[in-house]
Amino acid sequence: MKISKKILAILLAVTLALSIFAVSASAAGTPTGTEAMTVTITTDNETYEAEAAVQVRVTIACNYNVPSFRFPIMFDSEVYEIPTIIGLKAYNTCASAGTINANTTNGADFIPDAYDSSAFGCVLVQWTASVANGAVGCLNNEAGELAFTFELKTKSSAVGKTGTIFIPAESNLFYYQAIQDPTDATSFYYLNAETCSMTFVEANAMVVGEQVGLVPNEDYGTPAIVDEENRRVYGFAQGIASTSEIKEYVKATGGAVLRPAGTQYGYGTGTKLNLAIDGVTVKSYDLIIFGDVDGDAVCDINDLPYILSFTAGSTICDDPVILFAGDLTNDGLIDVDDLSVFLLATNGSIVVDQTNPY
Ligand SMILES: [Ca+2]
Numbered sequence: 001m002k003i004s005k006k007i008l009a010i011l012l013a014v015t016l017a018l019s020i021f022a023v024s025a026s027a028a029g030t031p032t033g034t035e036a037m038t039v040t041i042t043t044d045n046e047t048y049e050a051e052a053a054v055q056v057r058v059t060i061a062c063n064y065n066v067p068s069f070r071f072p073i074m075f076d077s078e079v080y081e082i083p084t085i086i087g088l089k090a091y092n093t094c095a096s097a098g099t100i101n102a103n104t105t106n107g108a109d110f111i112p113d114a115y116d117s118s119a120f121g122c123v124l125v126q127w128t129a130s131v132a133n134g135a136v137g138c139l140n141n142e143a144g145e146l147a148f149t150f151e152l153k154t155k156s157s158a159v160g161k162t163g164t165i166f167i168p169a170e171s172n173l174f175y176y177q178a179i180q181d182p183t184d185a186t187s188f189y190y191l192n193a194e195t196c197s198m199t200f201v202e203a204n205a206m207v208v209g210e211q212v213g214l215v216p217n218e219d220y221g222t223p224a225i226v227d228e229e230n231r232r233v234y235g236f237a238q239g240i241a242s243t244s245e246i247k248e249y250v251k252a253t254g255g256a257v258l259r260p261a262g263t264q265y266g267y268g269t270g271t272k273l274n275l276a277i278d279g280v281t282v283k284s285y286d287l288i289i290f291g292d293v294d295g296d297a298v299c300d301i302n303d304l305p306y307i308l309s310f311t312a313g314s315t316i317c318d319d320p321v322i323l324f325a326g327d328l329t330n331d332g333l334i335d336v337d338d339l340s341v342f343l344l345a346t347n348g349s350i351v352v353d354q355t356n357p358y
């Protein structure tokens with residue numbers, strides 16, 4: 001476990017502060033055997049919009065003299081991130097009798113091995129008592145008091161998600177210092193996970209707002225059909241040939257940018273309708289042109305070899321997008337029945353309806 005220089009400096013400061021007492025090396029305080037602490041995390045709201053400030057409030061209840069604490073405060077990194085300024089603020093005893101600091105480097109070292117460090121972020125907060133009038137400042141409030149607050153920020157891609165903010169009980173970063181008599185530096189003693197009951201209460205908050213997605217573009221007379229469940233979009237005219245034409249059918253919501261990625265032959269079946277936030281693709285839909293299985297956006301003779309290979313049984317269509325586009329009879333497979341429809345379409349007898357092809 002690598003502890004930052006900053007933390008070491010603070011530990012040193014505590015040691016120096018305590019050294020003003022005439023410490024007798026052998027003496028120590030006696031645990032009561034009932035030491036307990038409950039740390040409760042709450043947030044200022046239960047729901048937030050994307051990219052909103054979340055005030056994290058930490059309340060500490062304890063039944064013994066606590067001269068220091070250190071807590072890694074973890075959060076779902078899919079939902080929250082650490083803002084540039086977290087605005088750490090101490091309250092009550094923590095404000096009047098000591099110094100609070102936070103390490104916001106989001107170090108993976110702060111996260112216990114039991115957690116996937118790529119899925120969580122962490123702010124490490126620590127408080128150390130000051131010494132005034134010959135007494136060590138101590139937190140000791142069985143009823144509990146607000147100890148400190150700081151801010152996290154909801155991510156722009158977190159709409160619809162709930163994120164937890166919590167202290168992992170498995171952490172080995174907790175301080176277990178105690179002092180029997182704050183005016184007697186010889187009465188320090190140390191607890192551990194077995195001798196001090198630590199209870200942690202987590203907070204959950206949801207990010208609400210417009211979901212990132214694709215919706216029909218009603219600004220034009222050519223809206224497409226968005227199948228949200230299967231992430232497919234259809235209803236485009238055959239021969240669609242550009243991203244600007246695609247954007248006349250569908251538009252992105254939730255602050256995302258629509259970035260179509262065509263096939264090697266154009267913007268037909270198999271085109272990916274990617275939605276990006278801050279340059280990162282967060283959601284993707286498949287564009288479908290019924291009867292087009294080679295991806296050039298037209299149902300014509302160029303598709304025939306593909307259809308024949310499926311109908312002849314020499315190739316099994318295992319691509320659900322191609323299957324959906326080529327199954328013109330809606331029976332879940334491409335076979336001779338589809339070939340009949342396909343041939344009627346390619347010789348001009350029928351036009352495959354792109355909104356309702358069956
Ligand atoms: Ca085609």
Ligand SMILES: [Ca+2]
Binds near residue numbers: 326328329330331337
């Ligand atoms: Ca079929």
